[in-house]
Amino acid sequence: MSASPRWHRIVPRVLSVIVALLAVQYLAGLAVRTLAVNYGKAATSASVNVAHARVSPLDRSLVLSGLKIADPSRPERTLLSADVCELPINLGSLLHKQAVVDRGRISGLQVASLAPAKNSRQDRIRWFDSASQQSVENWLFRLSNKFERTLLEELPSVARTDAFCKRWDSESRSLDARAQRLERYASDLSETVEAAETNPLRNDTFFQELPARLASLQNDIAAFDADLKKVSASLDDERRAIVAGRRDDEQVLRDRLRLDAIDGDALGNYLLEEVVGAKLDELVGFFHWTRQAVPPGDVKTSTRSRGEDVFFAGGRRGPGVLIRSLRLDGTMQIAGRPVKFHGTLSDLASTPALHNGPIRLHLSTAGPLSMDLQVAIDRSSGQPREMLLVECQRLVLSEQSLGSADKLQVKLAPSIAAMNINVLLEGDNLSGDIQFVQSNVRMTPLLGGESNSEPLLTALFDSLVPDKSFSTRILLAGTLDSPTCQLSSNVGSTVVDAIVRAAGRSRDARVAMLTAEAGRRVDEQLASLERKASDQQAKLARCTRSVSDNLERIAWGTSPRHRLSSEKVGRRLPDTSLFR
Amino acid sequence: MLFDFVAILRQVVRYFVANSAPGHLAAGFTIGMAIGLAPKGNLIALSLCVVLFSIRCNRGLGLAAATMFSFVGTWTDPFAHKLGDLALSFEPLQATYASVFSLPLGPWIGFNNTVVTGAVLTTLYVAYPVFWIMRQFFTAVESLASSRRPGCIPQVTLESTP
Numbered sequence: 001m002s003a004s005p006r007w008h009r010i011v012p013r014v015l016s017v018i019v020a021l022l023a024v025q026y027l028a029g030l031a032v033r034t035l036a037v038n039y040g041k042a043a044t045s046a047s048v049n050v051a052h053a054r055v056s057p058l059d060r061s062l063v064l065s066g067l068k069i070a071d072p073s074r075p076e077r078t079l080l081s082a083d084v085c086e087l088p089i090n091l092g093s094l095l096h097k098q099a100v101v102d103r104g105r106i107s108g109l110q111v112a113s114l115a116p117a118k119n120s121r122q123d124r125i126r127w128f129d130s131a132s133q134q135s136v137e138n139w140l141f142r143l144s145n146k147f148e149r150t151l152l153e154e155l156p157s158v159a160r161t162d163a164f165c166k167r168w169d170s171e172s173r174s175l176d177a178r179a180q181r182l183e184r185y186a187s188d189l190s191e192t193v194e195a196a197e198t199n200p201l202r203n204d205t206f207f208q209e210l211p212a213r214l215a216s217l218q219n220d221i222a223a224f225d226a227d228l229k230k231v232s233a234s235l236d237d238e239r240r241a242i243v244a245g246r247r248d249d250e251q252v253l254r255d256r257l258r259l260d261a262i263d264g265d266a267l268g269n270y271l272l273e274e275v276v277g278a279k280l281d282e283l284v285g286f287f288h289w290t291r292q293a294v295p296p297g298d299v300k301t302s303t304r305s306r307g308e309d310v311f312f313a314g315g316r317r318g319p320g321v322l323i324r325s326l327r328l329d330g331t332m333q334i335a336g337r338p339v340k341f342h343g344t345l346s347d348l349a350s351t352p353a354l355h356n357g358p359i360r361l362h363l364s365t366a367g368p369l370s371m372d373l374q375v376a377i378d379r380s381s382g383q384p385r386e387m388l389l390v391e392c393q394r395l396v397l398s399e400q401s402l403g404s405a406d407k408l409q410v411k412l413a414p415s416i417a418a419m420n421i422n423v424l425l426e427g428d429n430l431s432g433d434i435q436f437v438q439s440n441v442r443m444t445p446l447l448g449g450e451s452n453s454e455p456l457l458t459a460l461f462d463s464l465v466p467d468k469s470f471s472t473r474i475l476l477a478g479t480l481d482s483p484t485c486q487l488s489s490n491v492g493s494t495v496v497d498a499i500v501r502a503a504g505r506s507r508d509a510r511v512a513m514l515t516a517e518a519g520r521r522v523d524e525q526l527a528s529l530e531r532k533a534s535d536q537q538a539k540l541a542r543c544t545r546s547v548s549d550n551l552e553r554i555a556w557g558t559s560p561r562h563r564l565s566s567e568k569v570g571r572r573l574p575d576t577s578l579f580r
Numbered sequence: 581m582l583f584d585f586v587a588i589l590r591q592v593v594r595y596f597v598a599n600s601a602p603g604h605l606a607a608g609f610t611i612g613m614a615i616g617l618a619p620k621g622n623l624i625a626l627s628l629c630v631v632l633f634s635i636r637c638n639r640g641l642g643l644a645a646a647t648m649f650s651f652v653g654t655w656t657d658p659f660a661h662k663l664g665d666l667a668l669s670f671e672p673l674q675a676t677y678a679s680v681f682s683l684p685l686g687p688w689i690g691f692n693n694t695v696v697t698g699a700v701l702t703t704l705y706v707a708y709p710v711f712w713i714m715r716q717f718f719t720a721v722e723s724l725a726s727s728r729r730p731g732c733i734p735q736v737t738l739e740s741t742p
Contacts, residue, residue, distance in 0.1 A: 095684035095685050095688075096682075096684065096686070097688055098687075106652075132704030227659045248682075252713055258719050305697045306619045306653075306657055306693070307619065307657065307660070307661050307664060307694040307696065307698070308665070308693070308694050309692050310665070310668045310669075310676050310692050310694060311681075311692065311693070312668075312677045312678035313674055313678065313682055314674075314675065314678045397680070502603035
């Protein structure tokens, strides 16, 4: 009898067993992939994709490759992706209908953001008081208006000079008219006298009234002369008054250009509103996401399609899937830069309320951007609790713009910042303290829109302290649905100080410029007026002299006129007279 | 048409009952009923399947009964739920339940499900009556079949003898 094994029977059976095992492994991989996708979708409410899943019986582990989790609000954006996820299963736990991973590992993890992007349709939280923002905008408007307005006409000396020039012009025109009238009257009178002298008898009455007329005209000329002298005297008086009024110009200008006081915190809120509001929205969005991903509340008795599962007092009760420790390695985006990190995710349970510890995430980055992030999500007690701790001593920030470009914008040059975030969400009550310190920041102010006043901007540049350190502290309070914040920062007070200093410098320069310009203008106007006055006086003096001469001539030419006697009028020369 | 249906039914019945004693048929039917009534996906249902395929009984009839009673199960579930809830809420046994549940494979048994426990208790209660009735029924059917077979002496089996 042959003792050799029957290979023709053994080999096919062994091969069949191997093929069956491989088939089971393949099918188990498919099942695990489906389970992972479904579980991920249920947990994150987002599209989850697993490229490949493998069950390794020898290692007693599950290996998921090409894991991708999309952003629930923007499905085209990948929130998280991982190259390999190794989950060694504790076989003992399977006997208790649990899948427990004691030490797992995810490598090649790429985190776009810790929380999904906020839906643009969602209303933004109003973190800051709109009345305060409005008061700052009004203040900026007044600031720009102060330096944009032409104040020259409002100066007392200029206004007085302008008024006097106008008054003098009208008086001058009036004097001219009077002089012309006198001249015309004298001329007319002279012509009338000449005409009357051709026939004195007929114009006897005229000649009788002529002295009175001449006297009246003389009086008019005297009055005119007096008015002329008065105008000349008033010019001197007004000049003295204007010179005296110049002393008030400077005070008036200083009063008009005086800047209203503004609270530094209000301006800080105005400048930081956009940046801080966006970050706080992101922070609150993260807590909303944790509440959605790990819903709080007591564990309800799972209702299956048939019957209910009853859990017994004192019985062992745990989550279906528990990852005790998961080592994470990958890169994440911080301040727009990819940063390598490593960390641990521990006590991640499919039903966190059934696990007696909080889910903890601890991430650390090394290198120039050193950051330590800790997240704890506790659902073990009746009150849900989340905690976020971030500590970063060296955060490299790119250039930032604070404020709005059309009003006041402050550009901060790239800088190094230290950040400390400590936020606690207990139940619905939010509390937190966020501190942010930027050291050696170069600040560039920009006054936008119509308020871009060059002298003020130049003064603002000169006033700002270069490479100053800024610290910002935000205290969070309120509830998750209506959070509030209190912001205190020296950014606002620094900018206010700089603006006040700049406005002071700009005001001094403007006051000096305007007073000089006003003096020049007043001097020119007065000089011009004097020239005009002297010309007019000369002209009017000539005029009155000619009128007076004319009157004198008339007076001498016609005096004395007596009534003609009959002898003078009617005596005829004898015919034999030698003169006939 | 009707004759064709009757012929098919006769063939199916013959397939199930051929070469099987009424006791085997009744046992298969009873186990199948237990499998059908209880929710699947637990060790109780799996154990019943193992029993069905392990003991000497009619497996075909058992599977047919399991399929049939799976549909019937939806009607009996409310009753099974109430019964199971009553049993699982029994205070003196809570510690026992908890210790059994904490044992390895304890959660896989599925006894903490009200319908599973109710169905098991219902099955235990009706198992012997069903077995007895079905044995009587199959004995009668077999006798009827033997008497109608021309020239054939009715086969007397050990199980069918009183």
